[in-house]
Amino acid sequence: RPWDVRRKVRTTCPYCGTGCNFDLEVIRRPIAGEPEEVIGVASAVDAPVNGRHLCVKGRFGLSFIHHPERLRRPLVKKEGRFVETSWEEALNVVAERFQAIQSDCGGDAFGVLASAKATNEENYLINRFARGVLGTNNIDHCARLCHASTVAGLAAAFGSGAMTNPIADIAKSDFLLVIGSNTTESHPVLAQKLLQAIGRGTPCVVIDPRKTELAAAATEHLAIRPGGDLALLNALAHVIIAEGLQDRRFIEERTEGFEELQAAVVACSPEWAASLTGIAPEVIRETARRYARAERASIFYTMGITQKRTGTHNVMAIANLALLTGHIGKEGSGVNPLRGQNNVQGACDMGALPNVFPGYQPVGDAAVRAKFAADWGLDTAELPAKAGLTVGEMLEAALVGELKAMLIVGENPVLSDPDSAHVVEALQRLDFLVAVDIFLSETAQLADVVLPACSFAEKEGTFTNTERRVQRVRQAIDPVGQSRPDWRIVVDLAAALGRPFDLADPAAVMAEIARLTPSYAGISHDRLDREGGLCWPCPATDHPGTPRLHVERFTRGKGRFHAVHYLPPAEAPDEEYPLVLSTGRRLFHYHTGTMSRRTELEAIYPEEHLEMHPDNAAHLGLTDGDWVRLSTRRGAISLPVRLTEGIIAGTVFTSFHFSEAAVNALTNSAVDPVAKIPELKVCACSVEIV
Ligand code: SF4
Incomplete structure (x- = not known):
């Protein structure tokens, strides 16, 4: 209508960690009481990461903002049913129950899940609320399910657990x-840059059990058996050393522990690895030579590497390759874990982890605790010194009655965590569960109180993308219904518990973050508004940020080699469960589908299926489209089968986006002993026609 007023608001995509910027197109109609509305998305040609490019989720996946199922008022469960209530009553109920549990059982009776979907400022406040108000380090978030092994593995090797180079x-x-990354579906705009490089003639080797779009375009696709990663990575190191391709000067000047690695991989010949990976010895040799001889080589990986019981060791084995060849700390040479969700990097940076305050400052360090306590107006003794529980450990503690209450902000562990029957049972054992979300997710349905949150379009703040770039999130419209931004909800909860935070807005929260977090010390909303984005570490207000890490020295001083050894997956196929189940993502949906399944994307991709090689289908008497029962030792789901030669025989694949075929009812909760990340990528399964 000609009298409608349109404006554009520059912000950052709420889906993947690529961190694309775009303009939300907002319409305001001059009719009293009619709210503003986001009606579309326009490319921002000067966006630092993506320019004018956006994928289908950023371009067409935002109508969840105004979806009729958005939570508009707080809900309190009475006699098993949710009843809408006022904010005042909901906050009072939470404060009363939290205070009773705190005085009866102490701070460690609480567990808190922060969110890779929330802003940095919100994650920071959730960290402050857990430690400073509830008195517990039991705080975690979904990084435990994706890159906890990266944080642990790269921190041990280099001193910081993040992507080393800019996109x-x-x-x-x-x-x-590229290893263990379905980049074209999980990080589409970043994948476009890989595809463009391939198009210009840059050699690219993709290692994956599936022939993904990137694998099909690559110079070479190495179809690895699920779980063979560490054998392959050690064999690559073996070849590099055996053929004298290592960078001796780099190893001498900038690393330590080479002899330990050399001894560990001496037996890891390509012939040994071939039987564990399904990759021919000569292909392994040639891949090692090409990587080592390149002038500037980069490794990219995601959850095919990290979601294994050897996840931390897999990451260390990747770091070993970079340290052997000196492919790190240089333009075009680095180790690049692609972070999954839009702000999973930021949630880690902001201390949504059980062992560290913001900026990875250890909770066990008395000086660090004293610094945070002084700023938060607490005695140092009020901040717990012992590392808290991971999300998996919180659920175990709930099952045995040690954890009494949880605050879950914007996460959906019922669909995202392994062995979901176990997750539901644990959450039902709690005395009190509070969920903060924009929809009544599968997890929120189990809560006693649900607090309605704002979407990214209704709040100010920052996200940190996969390349450590801190970027602004800007409010485009008023909150939908009575929803409040997560930061406001945490401030309100602290006040209701008698521990008010003196913070007026997200800009003030960022100022507090900068004061307490050396790597964010030079970052402010004003500066981001002026300069467009800054990569941490940014230690001072006149520092330009650090797009490339470890240039002259590693964060830890010298780069550290690690001797790591192959272990098979926790569950091997057997007579009863003869196939391997692997899980992942699809282009048109995101995570547990809470947002993407409430958009136009649902019409394009409304149903999940199971990918299976035709040889396995023939053996089972299946044809394309047959409905099958997919079972593991933990449960069974039904879904149609789709036959494809793009997956290695013996392995089947599906995504975890669909509650109707909730694959995490089947996945294995066996964890990496260091990072406590579950082995979501491999378990034994069986398939039968329904
Ligand atoms: Fe959003 Fe990622 Fe797509 Fe960019 S690539 S538009 S950040 S989902």
């Missing part, structure tokens, strides 16, 4: 190695 460096590499 723009893809164009500067002359060899690309």
Whole structure:
């Protein structure tokens, strides 16, 4: 209508960690009481990461903002049914129950899940609320399910657990190695830069059990058996050393522990690895040579590497390759874990982890505790010194009655965590569960109180993308219904518990973050508004940020080699469960589908299926489209089968986006002993026609 007023608001995508910027197109109609509405998305040609490019989720996946199922008022469960109530009553109920549990059982009776979907400022406040108000380090978030092994593995090898190079460096590499990453579906705009590099002739080797779109476009696709990663990575190191391809000067000057690695991989010949990976010895040798001989080589990986019981060791084995060859700390040379959700990097940075305050400052360090306590107006003794529980450990503690209450902000463990029957049972054992979300997710349905949150379009703040770039999130419209931004909800909860935070808005929260977090010390909303984005570490207000890590020295001083050894997956196929089940993501949906399944994308991709190789289907007497029962030792789901030669025989694959075929009812909760990340990528399964 000609009298409608339109405006654009620059913000950051709420889906994947690529961190694309775009303009939300907002319409205001001059009719009293009619709210503003987000009606579309326009490319921002000057966006630092993506330019004018957006994927289908950023472009067409935002109508969840105004979806009729958005939570508009607080809900309190009475006699098993949710009843809408006022904020005042909901906050009072939470405060009363939290205070009773705190005085009866102490702070460690609480568990808190922060959110990779929430802003940095919100995650920071959730961390402050857990530690400073509830008195517990039992805080975690979904990084435990995706890159906890990266944080642990790269921190041990380099001193910081993040992507070492900017996305723009893809164009500067002359060899690309992508392992365990379905980049074209999980990080589509970033994948476009890989595809462009391949198009320009840059060699790219993709290692994956499935022939993904990127694998099909790559110079070479190595179809690895699920679980063979560490054998392959050690064999690559073996070849590099055996053929004298290592960078001796780099190893001498900038690393330590080479002899330990050399001894560990001496027996890891390509012939040994071939039987564990399904990759021919000569292909392994050639891949090692190409990586080592390249002038500037980069490795990219995601959850095919990290979601294993050897996840931390897999990451260390990748770091070993970079340290052996000196492919780190240089333009176009680095180790690049692609972070999954839009702000999973930021949630880690902001201390949504059980062992560290913001900026990875250890909770066990008395000086660090004293610093935070002084700023928060507490005695140092009020901040717990012992590392808290991971999400998996919280659920175990709930099952045995040690954890009494949880606050879950914007996460959906009922669909995202392994062995979901176990997750539901644990959450039902709690005395009190509070969920903060924009929809009544599968997890929120189990809560006693549900607090309605704002979407990204209704609040101010920042997200930190996969390349450590802190970018602004800007409010485009008023909160939908009576929803409140997560930061406001946490401030209100602290006040209701008698521990008010003196913070007026997200800009003030960022100022507090900068004061207490050395790597964010130079970052402010004003500066981000002026400069567009800053990569941490940014230690001072006149520091330009650090797009490339470890240039002259590693964060830990010298790079550390690690001797890591192959272990088979926790569950091997057997007579009863003869196939391997692997899980992942699809282009048109995101995570547990809470947002993407309430958009136009649902019409494009309304149903999940199971990918299976035709040889396995023939053996089972299946044809394309047959409905099958997919079972593991933990449960069974039904879904149609789709036959494809793009998956290795013996392995089947589906996504975890669909509650109707909730694959995490089947996945294995066996964990990596270091990072406590579950082995979501491999378990034994059987398939039978329904
Ligand atoms: Fe959003 Fe990721 Fe797509 Fe970019 S690539 S538009 S950040 S989902």
